[in-house]
Amino acid sequence: MLSTIFLLKSKQSKDLDHLDIYSYPDDLNKKCPANFFKRLIEGHDEGCIPENDITYKKSKISDGSLTYHLDTPIPQFIDGLNTFTICINSKMMIGLIFEQDDNPYDYKEIFEDLSNELLNNEKVCSFEDEIDIENFLLTLFIDIRRYGDEILEKFPQVSFQQANLFTKAFLFGIDEVGKTSFVRRIKTGEFNENYFSPTRKFNIEYIMKNEMSFAFWDMPGQTSFRKKWLMGIQDSNIIVYMIDIANQLRFEEAKQELWKILENPEFSEIPLLILGNKIDLINLNNSHNEDQLQRTEREIFEFFDLDSIIHREWQFMFTSVKTNYNLEKAIQAVFNLIEL
Ligand SMILES: Nc1nc2c(ncn2[C@@H]2O[C@H](COP(=O)(O)OP(=O)(O)OP(=O)(O)O)[C@@H](O)[C@H]2O)c(=O)[nH]1
Numbered sequence: 111m112l113s114t115i116f117l118l119k120s121k122q123s124k125d126l127d128h129l130d131i132y133s134y135p136d137d138l139n140k141k142c143p144a145n146f147f148k149r150l151i152e153g154h155d156e157g158c159i160p161e162n163d164i165t166y167k168k169s170k171i172s173d174g175s176l177t178y179h180l181d182t183p184i185p186q187f188i189d190g191l192n193t194f195t196i197c198i199n200s201k202m203m204i205g206l207i208f209e210q211d212d213n214p215y216d217y218k219e220i221f222e223d224l225s226n227e228l229l230n231n232e233k234v235c236s237f238e239d240e241i242d243i244e245n246f247l248l249t250l251f252i253d254i255r256r257y258g259d260e261i262l263e264k265f266p267q268v269s270f271q272q273a274n275l276f277t278k279a280f281l282f283g284i285d286e287v288g289k290t291s292f293v294r295r296i297k298t299g300e301f302n303e304n305y306f307s308p309t310r311k312f313n314i315e316y317i318m319k320n321e322m323s324f325a326f327w328d329m330p331g332q333t334s335f336r337k338k339w340l341m342g343i344q345d346s347n348i349i350v351y352m353i354d355i356a357n358q359l360r361f362e363e364a365k366q367e368l369w370k371i372l373e374n375p376e377f378s379e380i381p382l383l384i385l386g387n388k389i390d391l392i393n394l395n396n397s398h399n400e401d402q403l404q405r406t407e408r409e410i411f412e413f414f415d416l417d418s419i420i421h422r423e424w425q426f427m428f429t430s431v432k433t434n435y436n437l438e439k440a441i442q443a444v445f446n447l448i449e450l
């Protein structure tokens with residue numbers, strides 16, 4: 111499984127002490143031994159550092175934009191890290207780090223093709239802007255990881271199925287609403303109220319339910335991660351938005367984040383399930399007070415302007431990850447919405 115992606119800028123021997131290092135999700139600056147990158151670069155080139163950047167100059171094409179030349183990826187095992195690196199224009203390096211027993215060559219084609227596609231066709235990155243670089247790395251990471259998870263690792267176990275039968279459910283919402291708790295509860299049956307660990311990267315959980323294979327993409331909800339939702343949401347079969355209904359102070363924020371996605375024309379047809387979670391905290395599911403439940407639902411509809419959701423299949427329901435209230439129904443709703 112792919113564990114980390116990184117990019118090194120200024121791939122020149124004389125610059126080895128002044129490399130710009132970007133990585134996701136781990137910060138390799140902190141994690142790797144001091145001379146790790148030096149050894150990586152020397153090993154990659156077998157000690158032969160290009161003397162000039164002919165490829166770079168040659169690659170200016172008529173419209174003035176650059177075409178990036180990507181070398182064949184090279185595998186190396188350094189300091190216990192299983193790496194696979196591609197040089198770009200003899201200047202920069204994109205690297206993948208896999209788990210120790212992975213075979214990097216399984217990823218050769220996808221690594222080359224995706225890098226080429228993103229850099230030369232979609233032109234997603236100029237390497238001048240840090241945010242561009244981070245987004246490029248994140249996109250590449252997600253796609254390669256998904257390929258590994260869904261095709262290389264899972265396919266043999268479910269070989270009777272087509273690889274594309276993994277249903278992608280994109281689970282998002284502001285922080286602390288209960289997304290990770292939800293996925294864990296469905297996967298393992300466990301719930302821990304004292305567990306408090308904000309998600310910091312894309313957490314993809316594979317869950318088999320009723321003979322369907324789900325990839326639940328559990329997004330980090332803290333503000334700084336929300337802009338990355340746009341990348342994870344691509345190719346989703348369904349989007350699941352979670353609200354903490356007991357925390358009215360954050361309703362306005364939750365509403366704005368929901369509508370940012372709903373108003374994006376790119377995702378206008380993806381079915382939507384909205385979960386009003388933590389219903390136990392307003393003690394409705396225990397008292398079975400249908401009137402009050404309906405009143406609360408009406409208030410949520412009004413506040414979040416849910417009646418304005420049109421042109422897509424969608425549904426709202428209350429849940430409690432803590433008491434298990436409606437969790438099976440929520441999964442059933444995911445099935446139904448996808449099949450509609
Ligand atoms: N009472 C109650 N607490 C819940 C429920 N679901 C989750 N929690 C608690 O809410 C807190 C936050 O849950 P998480 O699952 O980490 O929330 P998250 O949405 O994944 O948060 P981020 O990863 O930061 O986006 C934890 O302390 C959970 O135990 C629920 O249905 N009822």
Ligand SMILES: [Mg+2]
Binds near residue numbers: 309331
């Ligand atoms: Mg989480």
